[in-house]
Amino acid sequence: MCGVVAVLGRENASKLVIEGLKKLEYRGYDSAGIASIFQGSLQTIKSEGKLIKLIDKLENLSSDKSYFDTSIALGHTRWATHGNISVENAHPLISENKVAVVHNGIIENYLALKEQLIAEGYSFQSKTDTEVLPHLFSKYLKLGNNLLEAGRLVLNEIKGAFAFVAVSTDFPDQLFISRNSSPLAIGLGEDGNFVGSDAHSIDHLTKRIIYLEDGDHGLVETKNIQIFDKNTNKVDRKIINIQAEFGLITKAGYSHFMEKEIFEQPSVIPQTISNYLKEDSKIIIDIDKLGFEKKGSLVICAAGTSYYAAMVGKYWIEQIANIPVIIDLASEFRYRNPSIYGQNSILVISQSGESLDTLMALRHGKTLGLKTNAIVNVEGSTIDREADYSLYTKVGPEVGVASTKSFTSQLSVLFMIALALGKKFNEMNLQEINEKTQYLNMLPTAIARMLEIEEEIKLIANKIKNAKNMIFLGRGLLYPLALEGALKLKEISYIHAEGFAAGEMKHGPIALIEDDVPVIMFLVSDGNEDKSISNLQEAHSRGANTILISDKKCIEKADFAHLKLEIPEFESGFKSLLSPLLMSIPAQLLAYHVAKERGTDVDQPRNLAKSVTVE
Numbered sequence: 094m095c096g097v098v099a100v101l102g103r104e105n106a107s108k109l110v111i112e113g114l115k116k117l118e119y120r121g122y123d124s125a126g127i128a129s130i131f132q133g134s135l136q137t138i139k140s141e142g143k144l145i146k147l148i149d150k151l152e153n154l155s156s157d158k159s160y161f162d163t164s165i166a167l168g169h170t171r172w173a174t175h176g177n178i179s180v181e182n183a184h185p186l187i188s189e190n191k192v193a194v195v196h197n198g199i200i201e202n203y204l205a206l207k208e209q210l211i212a213e214g215y216s217f218q219s220k221t222d223t224e225v226l227p228h229l230f231s232k233y234l235k236l237g238n239n240l241l242e243a244g245r246l247v248l249n250e251i252k253g254a255f256a257f258v259a260v261s262t263d264f265p266d267q268l269f270i271s272r273n274s275s276p277l278a279i280g281l282g283e284d285g286n287f288v289g290s291d292a293h294s295i296d297h298l299t300k301r302i303i304y305l306e307d308g309d310h311g312l313v314e315t316k317n318i319q320i321f322d323k324n325t326n327k328v329d330r331k332i333i334n335i336q337a338e339f340g341l342i343t344k345a346g347y348s349h350f351m352e353k354e355i356f357e358q359p360s361v362i363p364q365t366i367s368n369y370l371k372e373d374s375k376i377i378i379d380i381d382k383l384g385f386e387k388k389g390s391l392v393i394c395a396a397g398t399s400y401y402a403a404m405v406g407k408y409w410i411e412q413i414a415n416i417p418v419i420i421d422l423a424s425e426f427r428y429r430n431p432s433i434y435g436q437n438s439i440l441v442i443s444q445s446g447e448s449l450d451t452l453m454a455l456r457h458g459k460t461l462g463l464k465t466n467a468i469v470n471v472e473g474s475t476i477d478r479e480a481d482y483s484l485y486t487k488v489g490p491e492v493g494v495a496s497t498k499s500f501t502s503q504l505s506v507l508f509m510i511a512l513a514l515g516k517k518f519n520e521m522n523l524q525e526i527n528e529k530t531q532y533l534n535m536l537p538t539a540i541a542r543m544l545e546i547e548e549e550i551k552l553i554a555n556k557i558k559n560a561k562n563m564i565f566l567g568r569g570l571l572y573p574l575a576l577e578g579a580l581k582l583k584e585i586s587y588i589h590a591e592g593f594a595a596g597e598m599k600h601g602p603i604a605l606i607e608d609d610v611p612v613i614m615f616l617v618s619d620g621n622e623d624k625s626i627s628n629l630q631e632a633h634s635r636g637a638n639t640i641l642i643s644d645k646k647c648i649e650k651a652d653f654a655h656l657k658l659e660i661p662e663f664e665s666g667f668k669s670l671l672s673p674l675l676m677s678i679p680a681q682l683l684a685y686h687v688a689k690e691r692g693t694d695v696d697q698p699r700n701l702a703k704s705v706t707v708e
């Protein structure tokens with residue numbers, strides 16, 4: 094989703110901005126642009142598509158020092174919301190060749206503002222909501238306001254969730270910044286100051302970061318920064334020293350980041366687990382902080398893959414700890430007036446820690462009086478900072494848009510929460526819980542063994558790569574995996590895919606079955622396998638191309654399936670309880686290899702963003 098970078102006070106500011114934009118590429122975008130001020134005049138250059146096109150344009154101008162010999166520049170990667178993907182709609186948006194703005198989020202009342210500005214004589218070059226911002230700045234600057242005053246007047250007029258940076262040729266040593274729900278960080282340097290959508294985008298310039306809070310706005314100058322809260326009180330926000338520069342994360346020899354991230358799982362999941370599981374099998378999760386000083390229930394909210402992790406979490410927490418769990422899509426929770434009767438706390442799950450839907454669900458939970466908890470990967474993200482208690486997945490940066498290692502690490506944390514709650518509240522005897530706790534130690538090796546079936550998965554991928562539709566099935570703990578398998582496949586291969594609970598097929602979706610439609614079932618022998626096998630048989634009898642991903646016992650029972658992928662053998666209790674974690678691996682590899690065969694942009698699939706910062 095949109096990324097913002099600005100540099101002030103350093104030579105070659107444009108080049109430093111481009112370096113920052115490169116670090117935001119993974120978030121997903123469809124056009125890019127940069128503006129700088131040279132000898133009092135504004136230079137803007139924009140392009141559709143990937144950043145490399147913008148860089149090529151800039152390189153063609155390398156003899157024109159007006160684009161480079163500058164100490165103030167701001168840049169943007171745009172994920173289209175209002176207006177198609179085009180150079181005109183790319184940011185920075187300009188007014189009267191004096192003001193430039195880069196913006197992340199949505200100005201919800203832009204239509205009314207646009208009409209008013211047109212009536213006042215401003216002409217619009219783009220179809221974006223953003224363009225009202227530079228024109229409003231122009232309007233207030235012309236009335237004699239300085240950049241800070243003009244920015245405040247702009248803020249009084251606009252509604253929505255946003256983060257933006259504005260410059261004006263009248264104030265060539267200043268950046269106006271503002272944040273309302275969308276993230277924005279300031280970097281403090283020795284000889285300049287910086288602004289970025291996240292700390293990573295400016296960590297090549299400084300390690301000293303300030304995260305703006307909601308409603309904050311301010312002025313950044315080369316040697317000075319002023320931040321004000323929404324009531325225009327001057328505030329000092331905490332300076333955080335970020336530990337290590339991630340640098341430009343490499344693919345380390347893999348074809349795609351997604352492939353690398355899939356294969357990293359055996360080495361990063363131990364980091365997740367060891368953060369909370371100590372040598373004596375003790376799980377260090379503060380149950381009281383989670384809101385469970387006494388027994389009650391929990392609501393979990395998330396989006397996309399993180400929501401499917403929440404579904405698995407519900408099954409585990411109810412099964413292991415006998416605690417009722419309500420799960421909700423983050424985008425629904427806030428608007429449906431949920432009853433929180435009997436609920437102790439809300440837990441949100443987010444890899445990025447910046448998904449706006451999830452952040453809003455967390456805030457809504459807070460307003461309802463719930464304790465707020467988060468499972469996040471990005472430490473220091475907005476959700477991490479706003480939650481009362483955060484649990485970290487610790488798997489390092491995830492660059493591929495498709496969530497892979499973040500999903501398995503979220504599941505690992507959820508499993509530990511279920512065990513910790515079980516120890517406190519369930520009558521289940523301690524020995525049984527301790528046995529299940531040992532499963533965590535078996536997990537990394539089990540994931541590594543699951544990765545060994547890649548070659549067989551490639552064969553299946555090759556056979557189904559031209560399908561127009563696919564159906565994924567699972568039952569119980571593997572129902573969320575069917576949903577996740579379908580999501581993973583559709584987002585990177587662009588094949589239409591749906592996941593269903595195996596037992597639901599006969600209630601409607603079975604009408605979709607026609608000759609050769611691939612129906613993929615995730616299954617482990619857990620005592621209920623015969624029912625699922627019957628559901629697969631029902632699809633098979635109607636002409637589906639049935640594909641069973643399962644263990645030896647089920648594969649023998651479902652000999653009829655057209656394609657069978659046998660997973661390695663594991664101890665039966667471990668295999669059935671942790672089946673969502675194990676089956677994540679074939680789900681991810683299948684989607685990856687189908688997409689690779691189809692030649693799609695695996696790491697940055699069309700229309701998608703890694704960090705979804707609009708509602």
Ligand code: M6R
Binds near residue numbers: 397445495497
């Ligand atoms: O960063 P988050 O976990 O909050 O992101 C939530 C979803 O946008 C994300 O899981 C999305 O569905 C993935 N692209 C799926 O692979």
